[in-house]
Amino acid sequence: MKFVTAILRPHKLDDVREALSEVGVSGITVTEVKGFGRQKGHTELYRGAEYQVDFLPKIKLEIAIPASKLDEVIEAIKNVANSGKVGDGKIFVSNLDKVVRIRTGETDKDAL
Amino acid sequence: MKFVTAILRPHKLDDVREALSEVGVSGITVTEVKGFGRQKGHTELYRGAEYQVDFLPKIKLEIAIPASKLDEVIEAIKNVANSGKVGDGKIFVSNLDKVVRIRTGETDKDAL
Amino acid sequence: MKFVTAILRPHKLDDVREALSEVGVSGITVTEVKGFGRQKGHTELYRGAEYQVDFLPKIKLEIAIPASKLDEVIEAIKNVANSGKVGDGKIFVSNLDKVVRIRTGETDKDAL
Amino acid sequence: MKLLLLLALMPMSVFAEEVVNGADTAWIMTSTALVLFMTLPGLALFYGGLVRTKNILSVLMQCFAIAGIMSILWFIVGYSIAFSGDNPYFGDFSNVLLAQVSMDTVNGSIPESLFAMFQMTFAIITPALIIGGYAERMRFSAVLLFSSIWLLVVYAPITHWVWGGGWLGNVLDYAGGTVVHITAGIAALVAAIVLGPRRGFPKKPMPPHNMTMTITGAAMLWVGWFGFNGGSALAAGGDAAMAILSTHIAASTGAITWMFYEWIKFGKPTALGTVTGMVAGLGTITPASGFVGPAGALVIGFIASIVCFNAVIIIKQKFKIDDSLDVFPVHGVGGIIGTLMAGIFASKELGIFSGQGGWDREAIVIADQLQIQFTGVIATVVYTAVATYIILKVVDMITGLRVNEEEEQQGLDIISHEETGYDL
Amino acid sequence: MKLLLLLALMPMSVFAEEVVNGADTAWIMTSTALVLFMTLPGLALFYGGLVRTKNILSVLMQCFAIAGIMSILWFIVGYSIAFSGDNPYFGDFSNVLLAQVSMDTVNGSIPESLFAMFQMTFAIITPALIIGGYAERMRFSAVLLFSSIWLLVVYAPITHWVWGGGWLGNVLDYAGGTVVHITAGIAALVAAIVLGPRRGFPKKPMPPHNMTMTITGAAMLWVGWFGFNGGSALAAGGDAAMAILSTHIAASTGAITWMFYEWIKFGKPTALGTVTGMVAGLGTITPASGFVGPAGALVIGFIASIVCFNAVIIIKQKFKIDDSLDVFPVHGVGGIIGTLMAGIFASKELGIFSGQGGWDREAIVIADQLQIQFTGVIATVVYTAVATYIILKVVDMITGLRVNEEEEQQGLDIISHEETGYDL
Amino acid sequence: MKLLLLLALMPMSVFAEEVVNGADTAWIMTSTALVLFMTLPGLALFYGGLVRTKNILSVLMQCFAIAGIMSILWFIVGYSIAFSGDNPYFGDFSNVLLAQVSMDTVNGSIPESLFAMFQMTFAIITPALIIGGYAERMRFSAVLLFSSIWLLVVYAPITHWVWGGGWLGNVLDYAGGTVVHITAGIAALVAAIVLGPRRGFPKKPMPPHNMTMTITGAAMLWVGWFGFNGGSALAAGGDAAMAILSTHIAASTGAITWMFYEWIKFGKPTALGTVTGMVAGLGTITPASGFVGPAGALVIGFIASIVCFNAVIIIKQKFKIDDSLDVFPVHGVGGIIGTLMAGIFASKELGIFSGQGGWDREAIVIADQLQIQFTGVIATVVYTAVATYIILKVVDMITGLRVNEEEEQQGLDIISHEETGYDL
Ligand SMILES: Nc1ncnc2c1ncn2[C@@H]1O[C@H](COP(=O)(O)OP(=O)(O)O)[C@@H](O)[C@H]1O
Numbered sequence A, B, C: 001m002k003f004v005t006a007i008l009r010p011h012k013l014d015d016v017r018e019a020l021s022e023v024g025v026s027g028i029t030v031t032e033v034k035g036f037g038r039q040k041g042h043t044e045l046y047r048g049a050e051y052q053v054d055f056l057p058k059i060k061l062e063i064a065i066p067a068s069k070l071d072e073v074i075e076a077i078k079n080v081a082n083s084g085k086v087g088d089g090k091i092f093v094s095n096l097d098k099v100v101r102i103r104t105g106e107t108d109k110d111a112l
Numbered sequence D, E, F: 001m002k003l004l005l006l007l008a009l010m011p012m013s014v015f016a017e018e019v020v021n022g023a024d025t026a027w028i029m030t031s032t033a034l035v036l037f038m039t040l041p042g043l044a045l046f047y048g049g050l051v052r053t054k055n056i057l058s059v060l061m062q063c064f065a066i067a068g069i070m071s072i073l074w075f076i077v078g079y080s081i082a083f084s085g086d087n088p089y090f091g092d093f094s095n096v097l098l099a100q101v102s103m104d105t106v107n108g109s110i111p112e113s114l115f116a117m118f119q120m121t122f123a124i125i126t127p128a129l130i131i132g133g134y135a136e137r138m139r140f141s142a143v144l145l146f147s148s149i150w151l152l153v154v155y156a157p158i159t160h161w162v163w164g165g166g167w168l169g170n171v172l173d174y175a176g177g178t179v180v181h182i183t184a185g186i187a188a189l190v191a192a193i194v195l196g197p198r199r200g201f202p203k204k205p206m207p208p209h210n211m212t213m214t215i216t217g218a219a220m221l222w223v224g225w226f227g228f229n230g231g232s233a234l235a236a237g238g239d240a241a242m243a244i245l246s247t248h249i250a251a252s253t254g255a256i257t258w259m260f261y262e263w264i265k266f267g268k269p270t271a272l273g274t275v276t277g278m279v280a281g282l283g284t285i286t287p288a289s290g291f292v293g294p295a296g297a298l299v300i301g302f303i304a305s306i307v308c309f310n311a312v313i314i315i316k317q318k319f320k321i322d323d324s325l326d327v328f329p330v331h332g333v334g335g336i337i338g339t340l341m342a343g344i345f346a347s348k349e350l351g352i353f354s355g356q357g358g359w360d361r362e363a364i365v366i367a368d369q370l371q372i373q374f375t376g377v378i379a380t381v382v383y384t385a386v387a388t389y390i391i392l393k394v395v396d397m398i399t400g401l402r403v404n405e406e407e408e409q410q411g412l413d414i415i416s417h418e419e420t421g422y423d424l
């Protein structure tokens, strides 16, 4: 199984969720994060003191999937989250040893 | 070493922490997340506009442990976090290459 | 590639970001988390009811890097985030299978 | 003590219009503070809570900037347009910069400086109400330019028609059903149409970012409205007291009606619905407040909620107009039906539902008065709609009306003001 | 215009008791706004900040719904029960729908419509205070039904006893120590016991979700209380002024005493403690406010904090009663000791601590007056406790009192109102 | 009108001091509530929003504790120091514990208890304003001790000089330009210097944690200021009305000027800038409010914003003084230029910009009056600076002034009060 972590622009959340549903992903965990990267931030101005905000609001999706679905999932995210502008985000994939569904105790693929 | 990521119902946090202490886990990192899965959300109603909230508040626990403790830890979480209703959450386990304690520079098991 | 997860004291964020920039890390994702560990929390007092707050505010950095940079990165974080007091946090390292840059579709090292 | 008291209560003598009454002055100063309080922070919070986090400061900022600029314009020329001269359609410029207002000039039983100031708070809140129609997408420079022109071209003249000795002087409008609520409601509707909906509307849900803020603001509106309607008596007596009682009963009934209506129709009573009903009740009672009694106010509050409730749904779901914070269905529709109902419930022929107030209510014949009220409503609606449309088009040519898509995405707080609302 | 003006200002008639005094009217209209402000948004925010995020809207909503419904009930029948008729225990129905209140009816020196309206704001805040006893667990329909019955069966009659010409007319209760604070405090305690504690109490900590909200609400209570106590003079003179001064000194002393007491006892002075002490001081001075002087108020504020502080701890930690927001130990206990102390510090024999106020204070003999005060307290406590208990049992049969465990877990905002407080 | 006015303004003739005027009393009670409202919650929120989350409760708590303690001290001895005796520099102790104030004592046309109470709200807000200078780093015990000594050693005597019959009695200071704003501004500056900057200043950005809170507080300050300046007429007449009008125009102009200035200079108009300009306008008009007309107020508001804007930048960026919430550049500088401009715009020789107000303005010769104003400013600045410095040094020896580095890091809420602001 694979654990996919995707960093996205916040307003893409709903579209990505739909795209993932279409490829059969039934569970997602979402976290609000702040991202620092190539995309430049904005300035804020408080009583004449200007300062640079480098951390931008992003959302992080964590999705556990069977390895077989990996390409499909990456493709789905890429298609929808891509706006062509710097700051669209990344997809990170790592290996997943084990999954347990707490309610039933089912493990691995059955638990997804 | 293993890296255990558990998605839970928010109000189970305190009980799970206690159960983990009992099996000797001394450190936990907790994040507020929103989960999408089989558990259905609720509707909200604003001036006649009803809409569906699919993302439910969950908490994510991240716990680094020696591989030897894995079963115990999974068991502890499962026992306490299980309410038998859809939405109890998942446990994800992946491999951990290395751990460093920043304060002392200790690594791996010593750092846990 | 490696995926580095670092738990730090919140006020170290800016310094760590700078230190990472110096070793050539160009992207970071930051999450506000609550940590439970050896560092003891504080009490809060509400109308005579005192209670213990065990979860302390921490920040979590997630950084994807080429394996070659790992030691440098760990060193950079350790140097800056270390205050010598309990609660400085941990660095967790795990393996990363794949990285995709959503905007361009570049993968792995090119995507970092 | 006796002497002073006598003076304070002395029914004006022959020179009535030159005597300042301390009690009336005290009450209208209080009312002025209350009406300012309605906009700042009342309306600002009420509206601010309803938008998304990324636009919260833009709303608060617009309320503040409008308060500042409208005050200055009112002082410079607005008051003169509204309250000077004999022309039935437009005042003259004899009171520019309040040139004729000094320490000693009196209006009725209060200092004229106070009358101008009290009216100024109305001139602030009316353009501020319109914000709800174009929230979350209008350029800040366009907001300022639009509001400024609108004040002088729409608000001040209509004030003149109804309260300043103009051609609608016999319309019963106690505290601004036509002058304030219809003008603001219609302007918001026109603005919403001209600007077009927020991107994503109506598919994408745009829930309030801070309901506690909205409810706090609503509460402040309720309290402040005592000054709005009670102060419109321009005196501290039975009139003002009755206006406050009616206002309060209409607010209560409006709130509770909406709550139960929603409960029945959608299964749950919401806090937002309840405060919306309250505002509908308040907006609707406004023109009638000093003319009707509390039983009449009960009926008015009830009808206000039922009608405005449906108006909200029709505008949004049927016509798909993104009057973002529902200014037209609540204030515009409320102002219209309130102005009409004032013509009914002011009558003294309605038993327990009869009118109250220190005016010559013997004269009211419902059918006749309704016709007058109807004329007032139509004139206000038509003139406001046309003028607002033209002003928007002009402003569009000068500054452009909307921010672009990417800016709307990022939010007006950063884009227009380089600030963020919360860093908790 | 002339005619209208003349009518509005005409000093009613030759007989004093029928003469409206403009200054008094101005002040009581202001006070009315201030007392409404105490509930909305004051108390709503004070209470709202103390609950958990998932229940914040339920508290705000309950305050709003109670404001609306109590107002309507007061208008329909509550005022008549409280302030009509000669029966010493219960008013009559002669003033249902304020049938006898018109533009021209006068109460003392203010329009009767204003008196009814001022009293209405008291009839709003008293049931709203009780919310703190059953917060975070009561069904919304039960809240509405309970509050409605309670207003008519408990609040209106006791108001009649004390202020409406009833059998407790010689109890010194300036602004509602018995009528408001004891009734609310006892009712909250009974409700807390009958409903049982929130799940998790007392083991699970349930800290305030937004202390800034609570402190904001507390500040509004302080300001609004000037209208509550100062308005109870029903006139703008030395009486009201002295009541405000005493009120303010008691609030200050209450706040500071609690702060230092906590500092000594627990090592840190907290903001919540400070504002709680302030409310304790205010609740306690309420019955005494117009009778005592500022030095008396200082003593009353001090005692209020010491006693209420310990009452909070005893109720929660010893009796393990989940009076969630401490209504009984603060308002109930405060009302009781305040009513008793009014009997002492109203006396003019106490040097610098002597009573003040424009009433016949020569007549006070401390021992006698204390007995009267004691009777008032006991009667109020017993009647309120019994009646509240019965009402709750009746409501339980009709709607059920509590939400179930899962609903309580999820929070009342979603469960009862399908809304969430914050989406920041 | 003339007669009434004469009575109201008559400086204490033989009969005057025994007559309470109801209308004046009503208005000053209202004003008292408004000025308290400025501090609680107004200033508390205004300041609270500007600090970082970890210190939010410390600011709110300091405002509350100062309100409580200053009130008690004012009652015990402060009022007597300020308003008793014939000594030109320091009052006497004849009115300790308000010993000479009873139900029947009168000050001008209002009860003396009310005058003492109204002044008390000024004695609260002045030390509370200073909080902005030492926010986020001062020990709570030091805050209390410092404020208490400062009230009695700086505030009460200077009040005596200017308003209490002291040697600066001919300085035109209508509502506290010297007494309130200069003293607070200078004290904040001295405190900021003596305590030293917050750690990280000026490199580390310390943006406001909740701009919506700050704007809400600012709005409340605006509304409350009607009581501050309008109430300083101590009567409900043309004077008060004109003061309110001028106050409002200066606030509006100040807000809008700052907004446009910032827009031009930094490319974006900010909400924080706008409300800061509003406060600058209000602080600056304060000494002049009852003497000038609205056109004068417009000029004063404009100059206030331009000057204070630059002062903020100079203090922070050039002198690198961490007057954390900019008390000195806004209130101190505003108070100074306002006091000077009062000497100009009070003149009746300035055409449309001439002074207004029910006082003997024939007598004003600008050059002479400016000299008097200048003396007032210098005396206030010097005495406040020296005394504040000494008090801080004394307090430092007793309690220590600052928390240590680790405590500052963790935040005052936990460290000083064991509470946290939000748990959303
Ligand atoms: N090496 C990295 N490790 C972790 N997160 C990263 C890394 N690089 C980028 N990110 C995340 O991805 C977001 C987008 O990256 P950015 O460089 O701005 O644009 P792009 O993805 O278009 O190259 C960042 O805001 C950050 O959250």
Ligand SMILES: Nc1ncnc2c1ncn2[C@@H]1O[C@H](COP(=O)(O)OP(=O)(O)O)[C@@H](O)[C@H]1O
Pocket (backbone or CB within 6 Å): A026, A027, A028, A029, A030, A062, A063, A064, A065, A101, A102, A103, A112, B007, B034, B035, B036, B037, B038, B039, B056, B058, B085, B086, B087, B088, B089, B090
């Ligand atoms: N495949 C997945 N990847 C990541 N998170 C998941 C996945 N499936 C479920 N989750 C998380 O687990 C939570 C509970 O899942 P859900 O399907 O609702 O119930 P259950 O765990 O009882 O099957 C979700 O809200 C989501 O946060």
Ligand SMILES: Nc1ncnc2c1ncn2[C@@H]1O[C@H](COP(=O)(O)OP(=O)(O)O)[C@@H](O)[C@H]1O
Pocket (backbone or CB within 6 Å): B026, B027, B028, B029, B030, B062, B063, B064, B065, B101, B102, B103, B112, C007, C034, C035, C036, C037, C038, C039, C056, C058, C085, C086, C087, C088, C089, C090
């Ligand atoms: N085993 C662990 N798994 C996950 N997170 C941990 C673990 N141990 C510690 N942490 C995180 O690191 C933070 C610091 O740990 P702590 O034990 O308090 O101090 P130190 O790192 O100095 O030993 C904790 O607050 C927690 O967020």
